[in-house]
Amino acid sequence: MEASLLVIPLVLLLLSITANGDRLKVGYYRQTCPQAEEIINDTVTKAFKENPCVPAALIRLHFHDCFVRGCDGSILLDSTADNTAEKDAHVNNLNPKGYEIIDEVKSKLEAKCAGVVSCADLLAYAARDGAYLAGGLFWAVQAGRRDGRISLASEPPLNIPSHSYDVNKLTQVFASKHLSQEDMVTLSGAHSIGASHCAGFSGDRLYNFNGSAGQDPSMNCNYALHLKAKCPPSASPDVLVPFDPVTPTKLDVNYYINLQYNLGLLKSDQELISDDATSREVKINAKYPTIWRKKFGRAMVKMGANDVLTGSQGEIRKHCRYVN
Missing domain, CATH: 1.10.420.10 (Peroxidase, domain 2)
Structure with a gap:
């Protein structure tokens, strides 16, 4: 009886993961913010021309975000007086240029269509655009993620693969x-x-x-x-x-x-x-x-569909460094 009861929550969890992933779609902002992908691409391209290390910073940022709490933009949140955030964990010693580009893009998106494009989606688009600039790789990005409100420095060491792993x-x-x-x-x-x-x-x-x-x-x-x-x-x-x-x-x-x-x-x-x-x-x-x-x-x-927040979950942050 106990084993059967354990199966039910597991099945529900798997269904939830699949459903959330299925809610992501290509062209998600076509109606609500039609210039979103163009704004992101233009900003990333400009930054790349100034610094060829930009693609690596953006791809790694997206990767480290998705491996902790799913792809919810939690890595972008700043620490506060009451909480040390993911970005300040030792394993997240990432290139600050990546954060600066995300801030710049988010500011432009808010000016064009306030409260529409999530920081989590922004990361996914920016990583793809970086990959294209660095090596001509391209894929259609599925969007519709919402932003998480929790970011804990204790979680990245438990989730990010270590350089010492076999x-x-x-x-x-x-x-x-x-x-x-x-x-x-x-x-x-x-x-x-x-x-x-x-x-x-x-x-x-x-x-x-x-x-x-x-x-x-x-x-x-x-x-x-x-x-x-x-x-x-x-x-x-x-x-x-x-x-x-x-x-x-x-x-x-x-x-x-x-x-x-x-x-x-x-x-x-x-x-x-x-x-x-x-x-x-x-x-x-x-x-x-x-x-x-x-x-x-x-x-x-x-990877980008990993444990995402969708629908009414989370929020669309006005600024990627802070919860609303």
Whole structure:
């Protein structure tokens, strides 16, 4: 009897997740704010021309938002005197440029059609536009998300995949967000752009592998020497190293090619080549860039529908940093 009772809430939860995802649709603002996508694209494009690192910042912002409380814009909320928000969690040490662009776009959208476009949707559009600018990737964004009112710094460490995870742990985390192992490998390709602080990899890859005073033996030796020069033990915490040493600002399959030559920056990146199933995906993506680009778009749409708020849930924030 108890087991049967447990099944009912689980079924209802799954139905709720599916229903919310199904309420998202392409062209959601066609009637209520027809210029929304154009305003977002124009602002992101202008920012990209000034700084080629913008796409990485926007894609990562959307990813980190969706993995905590679903895609509800909660990562954009500022901390208050009574609460430390997600953005101030250590694992969310993100490029501030991303937040600045979102603020600029939101201000323009409010001037054009106040109280219509959610911050959560804005993130989804901006990430897509960034991907197009960085690598020509494009997918139709489904919108209709509403913004959450809760943002807790205690939650990102429990939900954002760690740079130290192995394939099994990565697969488990993505599965908890309704994403498959193939989705995980596909979305990891976003690490062909962007950068990591030295602290994100130097400890467990350069100087203290598995608790020993040495480097990760799976790392390319010349690459390790290069990284040690960039990130000595005394390196400033502000030093950044690109994920892809070859094409650091181009969203492409070079990430997967690098892994096959042991040029993965993070442990969680290089781990993908150590498992038979994920290694096969890595090699397919490296060999067939057109297929990867299509899979990446599909995976982003799938991720973007993760536990979203729709209908009367949440709110449409007037400013992405504060609840109404």
